[in-house]
Amino acid sequence: MENKKTELKVSALENGTVIDHIPTGHVLQVMRILNLENFEDQIYFGANLDSKKYGKKGLIKVSNRFFEDLEINKISLVAPTATLIEIRNFDVTKKSGVTIPDTVEGFAKCINPKCITNHQKVATKFYVTDKDDLKMKCHYCEKITKKNDVEFL
């Protein structure tokens, strides 16, 4: 009898980026932050995959797409454990983590419904006050937005 495959086989990337170790439950959010929902080349993504390090994890493989640090650091707010693996010609050419930036500008929403940024055309800006248990202070209204409350614009 043929060996029963217990793993879902995903073809290896020739060129592109693997985003590994995404906290489970945040895969779709990461896709959205990186605007991969509108990406036209191949994407594989998985959630609740087994991880030796974290128990469960999420993973995204994107063909023919590479990310700048500034772009990728956006996902650090929801996926601080993520690992980025760049693949060129089937070889791993770069492996890196993500860094939570000191200031977060233009892509996260302030939690305060009375904040000017939620009413007028004002780009948001936050100062990260706690990187371990994410807390960001709004430059305008001075209120704190915490990790679980982060929404993206």
Added chain:
Amino acid sequence: MKNRSLISINDYSKEEILHILKIAEEFEANPRQKILENHVIASLFFEPSTRTRLSFESAIMQLGGKVIGFTDASSSSVKKGESLRDTIETISLYSDLIVMRHPLEGSSRFASELNDTPVINAGDGANQHPTQCLLDLYSIMQTQNTLDGLDIALVGDLKYGRTVHSLVIALSMFKNTRFHLVSPFELKLPRSIKDFIIANGHTYEQYTDISQVIEKTDILYMTRIQQERFADQLEYERVKNSYILENSMLENSRDNLRILHPMPRVNEIDENVDTNEKAHYFQQAQNGVFVRQALLASILGLR
């Protein structure tokens, strides 16, 4: 401090705060000096205010300056849907300095970063009201001759009271303040601000009854308790009278005790306190003029 906006009390260092208070003394001694004769100040009140607006306008006029502006958004182009950006960009072309109050939080910070015209925040929603904080500090200094080593009792709504939070943060810049926090259980000072007190080397105690602090404090800072802050209306009925100050309660208080209130008051200070020499809330309101004169003069580079 020339051309620097004042948006949050945290924008100023201890030295800068003391500098403003020093200049305010000069204006208290001589409030009518025509130093703003060649200046136009915009007073933009996107929501109504009595004390803050009138004390700013009085401060400007007593110094010989001219005021342009509006007293609520319905009498401005905001009603036609103009953005705050456009309103500020335009009015800064007509004036040397902008005083603004706006219901949205962070609006003053945004306005202050649009161009070089300095902005004084006269209240942005529940966020900041730094000129109130400065006049509170001035009133404490005026009555106690120091901002160090004082017993400060804060009474009433310590949870939502913006003036209370700013005052605690500002007083924490000075030495050895002992805070006495008197409030109903539901309206206690937020944990983050209590942590701030301790982190800056000060102490605090919490009480639910005002009579427990009257004899051991230098400043009794009263605030209004609003009924709508209570989830449980029965709780409001139960506590509302325990935060009312009567003249008879002041009998054994310290000689140097002074009573402050950011105003308006409703019933939390009985009118029988008004004639007591320890009542200082009307002088406090008057100090608002001197402190605002000091700020205007300092920001416009005239002091």
